[in-house]
Amino acid sequence: xxxxxxxxxxxxxxxxxxxxxxxxxxxxxxxxxxxxxxxxxxxxxxxxxxxxxxxxxxxxxxxxxxxxxxxxxxxxxxxxxxxxxxxxxxxxxxxxxxxxxxxxxxxxxxxxxxxxxxxxxxxxxxxxxxxxxxxxxxxxxxxxxxxxxxxxxxxxxxxxxxxxxxxxxxxxxxxxxxxxxxxxxxxxxxx
Amino acid sequence: xxxxxxxxxxxxxxxxxxxxxxxxxxxxxxxxxxxxxxxxxxxxxxxxxxxxxxxxxxxxxxxxxxxxxxxxxxxxxxxxxxxxxxxxxxxxxxxxxxxxxxxxxxxxxxxxxxxxxxxxxxxxxxxxxxxxxxxxxxxxxxxxxxxxxxxxxxxxxxxxxxxxxxxxxxxxxxxxxxxxxxxxxxxxxxxxxxxxxxxxxxxxxxxxxxxxxxxxxxxxxxxxxxxxxxxxxxxxxxxxxxxxxxxxxxxxxxxxxxxxxxxxxxxxxxxxxxxxxxxxxxxxxxxxxxxxxxxxxxxxxxxxxxxxxxxxxxxxxxxxxxxxxxxxxxxxxxxxxxxxxxxxxxxxxxxxxxxxxxxxxxxxxxxxxxxxxxxxxxxxxxxxxxxxxxxxxxxxxxxxxxxxxxxxxxxxxxxxxxxxxxxxxxxxxxxxxxxxxxxxxxxxxxxxxxxxxxxxxxxxxxxxxxxxxxxxxxxxxxxxxxxxxxxxxxxxxxxxxxxxxxxxxxxxxxxxxxxxxxxxxxxxxxxxxxxxxxxxxxxxxxxxxxxxxxxxxxxxxxxxxxxxxxxxxxxxxxxxxxxxxxxxxxx
Ligand SMILES: [Zn+2]
Ligand SMILES: [Zn+2]
Ligand SMILES: [Zn+2]
Ligand SMILES: [Zn+2]
Ligand SMILES: [Zn+2]
Ligand SMILES: [Zn+2]
Ligand SMILES: [Zn+2]
Numbered sequence: 001x002x003x004x005x006x007x008x009x010x011x012x013x014x015x016x017x018x019x020x021x022x023x024x025x026x027x028x029x030x031x032x033x034x035x036x037x038x039x040x041x042x043x044x045x046x047x048x049x050x051x052x053x054x055x056x057x058x059x060x061x062x063x064x065x066x067x068x069x070x071x072x073x074x075x076x077x078x079x080x081x082x083x084x085x086x087x088x089x090x091x092x093x094x095x096x097x098x099x100x101x102x103x104x105x106x107x108x109x110x111x112x113x114x115x116x117x118x119x120x121x122x123x124x125x126x127x128x129x130x131x132x133x134x135x136x137x138x139x140x141x142x143x144x145x146x147x148x149x150x151x152x153x154x155x156x157x158x159x160x161x162x163x164x165x166x167x168x169x170x171x172x173x174x175x176x177x178x179x180x181x182x183x184x185x186x187x188x189x190x191x
Numbered sequence: 192x193x194x195x196x197x198x199x200x201x202x203x204x205x206x207x208x209x210x211x212x213x214x215x216x217x218x219x220x221x222x223x224x225x226x227x228x229x230x231x232x233x234x235x236x237x238x239x240x241x242x243x244x245x246x247x248x249x250x251x252x253x254x255x256x257x258x259x260x261x262x263x264x265x266x267x268x269x270x271x272x273x274x275x276x277x278x279x280x281x282x283x284x285x286x287x288x289x290x291x292x293x294x295x296x297x298x299x300x301x302x303x304x305x306x307x308x309x310x311x312x313x314x315x316x317x318x319x320x321x322x323x324x325x326x327x328x329x330x331x332x333x334x335x336x337x338x339x340x341x342x343x344x345x346x347x348x349x350x351x352x353x354x355x356x357x358x359x360x361x362x363x364x365x366x367x368x369x370x371x372x373x374x375x376x377x378x379x380x381x382x383x384x385x386x387x388x389x390x391x392x393x394x395x396x397x398x399x400x401x402x403x404x405x406x407x408x409x410x411x412x413x414x415x416x417x418x419x420x421x422x423x424x425x426x427x428x429x430x431x432x433x434x435x436x437x438x439x440x441x442x443x444x445x446x447x448x449x450x451x452x453x454x455x456x457x458x459x460x461x462x463x464x465x466x467x468x469x470x471x472x473x474x475x476x477x478x479x480x481x482x483x484x485x486x487x488x489x490x491x492x493x494x495x496x497x498x499x500x501x502x503x504x505x506x507x508x509x510x511x512x513x514x515x516x517x518x519x520x521x522x523x524x525x526x527x528x529x530x531x532x533x534x535x536x537x538x539x540x541x542x543x544x545x546x547x548x549x550x551x552x553x554x555x556x557x558x559x560x561x562x563x564x565x566x567x568x569x570x571x572x573x574x575x576x577x578x579x580x581x582x583x584x585x586x587x588x589x590x591x592x593x594x595x596x597x598x599x600x601x602x603x604x605x606x607x608x609x610x611x612x613x614x615x616x617x618x619x620x621x622x623x624x625x626x627x628x629x630x631x632x633x634x635x636x637x638x639x640x641x642x643x644x645x646x647x648x649x650x651x652x653x654x655x656x657x658x659x660x661x662x663x664x665x666x667x668x669x670x671x672x673x674x675x676x677x678x679x680x681x682x683x684x685x686x687x688x689x690x691x692x693x694x695x696x697x698x699x700x701x702x703x704x705x706x707x708x709x710x711x712x713x714x715x716x717x718x719x720x721x722x723x724x725x726x727x728x729x730x731x732x733x734x735x736x737x738x739x740x741x742x743x744x745x746x747x748x749x750x751x752x753x754x755x756x757x758x759x760x761x762x763x764x765x766x767x768x769x770x771x772x773x774x775x776x777x778x
Pocket of ligand 7: 495496499500
C-alpha cells in the first residue's frame with residue numbers, strides 16, 4: 001500500500017482565504033479543462049476502484065449512478081485509534097476541472113476530530129487545498145483522510161474542543177470523547 | 192555669515208533657468224555627504240535590461256539556464272547577494288532544492304521519450320510526441336500539462352508553477368509553459384510573460400512601483416539599504432519604505448498615524464460628542480457652558496446633561512427636580528477634561544502643520560511670478576547681472592517649508608503619549624521637547640523671513656535695495672539649510688536615536704532635496720546569446736536559442752520620451768497597471 005504523507009494547514013485564516021479562492025477559480029475556470037477530460041479520468045478511476053476493492057478493504061468508494069461528479073466513500077476507522085470499529089461516510093463533490101483542481105470532501109458521519117468541523121464535516125487537509133497535485137486520485141485522498149484520522153493535527157483545529165483537549169495534553173479525554181462519538185455515530189446500532 | 196556676501200564674484204554663480212538646475216553642484220549649500228544617486232528609474236523598456244543583468248550574473252556563476260536562474264532569483268526575491276551567500280553557506284544542491292530547481296541528471300533527459308507514454312493524470316496512453324518531460328524527470332501528456340498551467344496562471348501563480356507529480360517541488364520550465372499555453376490560450380501566455388517580467392518588481396525588495404496615480408508606468412530601484420525618499424522621473428516624490436508622500440522627519444509609522452488622525456478628525460468628533468448634546472425636544476445640539484449638569488436649550492427645554500433626559504428647571508448641587516438618573520457624578524467631567532486637553536494638543540500641532548502646508552502651496556505659485564520679477568530686473572541696465580540667488584532662495588524656501596510642516600506631526604508623536612509614553616520620564620520629555628521646539632522656532636522665524644523677502648516686489652526696488660534683498664536671501668538660505676540640517680541631527684541623535692524601540696527610522700536630510708532617481712543605464716552587454724523572453728505570444732521559444740528579444744533601439748532613449756512613445760497596441764505589456772490590476776479588469 002502506498003504511503004500517504006500529508007500536512008495540515010497551520011492557520012484558520014489561511015483556510016478561509018484559500019476556500020474562497022477555490023470557489024472563485026471554479027467560477028472562472030469552468031471551461032478551461034474540458035469536462036470530457038474530467039469525465040474520462042473519473043471513469044478510469046471508477047474502473048480502477050472496482051479492481052482495488054479487494055486490494056484495499058478499508059475503503060469502499062462508489063459513484064452516484066446519475067452523476068459521475070458525485071462520489072461517496074465508506075472508510076474504516078484505523079485500528080488503535082478511537083475510531084476503530086467505526087465506519088465513516090465521506091461525500092465527494094468533484095469539480096469539472098478535476099484533477100487539475102481538488103475534489104471537495106466532507107464527513108457525512110459525525111466525528112470528533114480536531115481537523116474536522118463537527119457540524120459540517122469539513123476537513124482541513126492541505127492536499128485538498130494548496131498542496132493538491134493532479135496525480136492524486138479519489139482513492140488516495142481517502143487514504144490521506146484515514147491517515148489524518150490516525151494522526152490529528154491539533155494546531156490547526158476545525159473542532160476547537162477536540163483540538164484543545166489534545167493540545168492541553170489530555171489524550172485520554174480526547175480519546176474517550178472521540179470513542180463515544182464513534183460508538184454513537186459510526187457503529188451500527190445494536191438490536 | 193560674512194563670507195556669504197563678501198564679493199560679487201563669489202555670489203554670481205551662473206544663472207539658472209529652472210529650479211532643476213539647483214540639483215547640480217552648489218558648493219555653498221552642500222552639507223550632506225555626497226553620494227551618487229542610489230536610486231534608478233526602471234521604465235517599461237529598461238525592465239528587461241534590469242532583470243537581464245541579474246539573470247546573467249546567476250547564469251554565469253552557476254552555469255544554469257535562464258529559467259533556472261529566474262526560478263532561483265524569484266525564490267530569493269531578486270537578491271543576488273543573498274543568493275550567492277546561500278550558495279556559499281549551504282552549497283549548490285540545497286540552494287537548488289529549496290528554490291525548486293531540479294538537478295535530475297541531464298543525460299537521462301536527453302534520452303528521447305518512448306513511442307507511447309502512459310500519462311498518470313488522464314490515465315491515457317499518448318504518443319511520445321504528445322507528452323513532455325520536465326527537468327525533474329516527470330512526464331505527462333501535453334493536454335494535462337496545458338490544463339495545469341492554465342489553472343495556475345489563472346490563479347495568479349504563474350511565477351512558480353510546480354510540477355504535477357506528488358511531492359515534486361520542481362518549478363516548470365517557463366519555455367515549456369509558454370510554448371504549450373500559447374497554442375490554445377495566447378492571451379494567457381501573454382499574461383504569464385507579464386507576470387514573469389513584473390516579478391522583478393513585485394518580488395523584489397529593492398524595487399517598488401512608483402505610487403503615482405494615474406500610474407506613470409515606472410518603478411524605482413533603490414540600491415541602498417537606508418531609508419530614503421526618492422523622486423520618480425514623473426516628478427512624484429515619495430517615501431521608499433511606505434510609498435506614501437515624502438514625510439521626513441516623521442517616521443513611516445508617525446506619518447501613517449497622522450494621516451489617519453487627520454482623516455478621522457477623531458478628536459474633533461470626540462470634542463463635539465463630549466461638549467454638545469441634542470435637546471430631547473427640538474434635537475438641536477446644545478453646548479454645555481459651565482459646570483452645572485442641568486442645561487437648557489434655546490427652545491426652553493431643560494435637560495440633564497448626563498443622560499440627555501428632559502427635566503424640570505429646579506435643581507440643587509446634587510439632584511435635579513423630577514429626575515434621578517444616578518449619573519450625577521464628576522466622572523463625565525473628567526473624561527471631558529481629558530478629551531479637551533487631547534483635542535487642544537492635536538489642534539495646536541495640526542494648525543501649524545496645516546499653516547505650513549498651505550504656505551507651501553501658496554509659495555509654489557511664487558515660482559511663476561518670481562520669474563517675471565527676474566525678467567524685469569534683467570531688462571534693467573544694472574550692475575547686477577546674475578539672479579541665481581532668487582531661484583536658489585526659492586528652492587531653499589520650499590525645502591525648509593516642507594521640513595517645517597512635517598516637523599509638527601513629528602513633534603506631536605515624539606512628545607505625545609501615543610508612541611513613546613514609556614520611553615522617557617516626564618522630565619526627560621520636557622527637556623527634549625524644549626530643545627526641539629527651540630530649533631523649530633528658529634527655523635520657523637528664518638523661513639518666514641526668507642518668504643517675506645522673496646515675496647517682496649523687489650523688481651520695483653532701487654538697485655541698492657535689490658542688493659540688500661539679495662544679501663538677505665543668500666544669508667537666510669544658508670541659515671535655513673543649516674537649521675534644517677541641525678534639526679535632523681537632533682532628531683536622529685537625541686530624539687529617535689535614544690529610543691529603546693528602534694522602529695522609527697527617517698530618511699536623512701539632503702540639502703539638495705529629495706534625490707531624483709536616475710535613469711537606469713541600459714547596457715545590453717556584449718553577449719546577448721541568452722535571450723530574455725519578453726514574450727510575444729505564439730512564439731515558440733527554446734530557452735537556449737538566441738532570439739535577441741531586447742532590441743538595441745530601445746537603449747538610448749530617455750524615459751520621458753519613452754513614456755510618450757507608447758504606440759497603440761505596439762507594446763504588449765501595459766505597465767501602467769500592476770499585473771493583478773490588469774487581471775482583475777480582464778476577468
Ligand atoms: Zn494526460
Ligand atoms: Zn516533477
Ligand atoms: Zn512615477
Ligand atoms: Zn514612509
Ligand atoms: Zn430644544
Ligand atoms: Zn445650575
Ligand atoms: Zn439624567
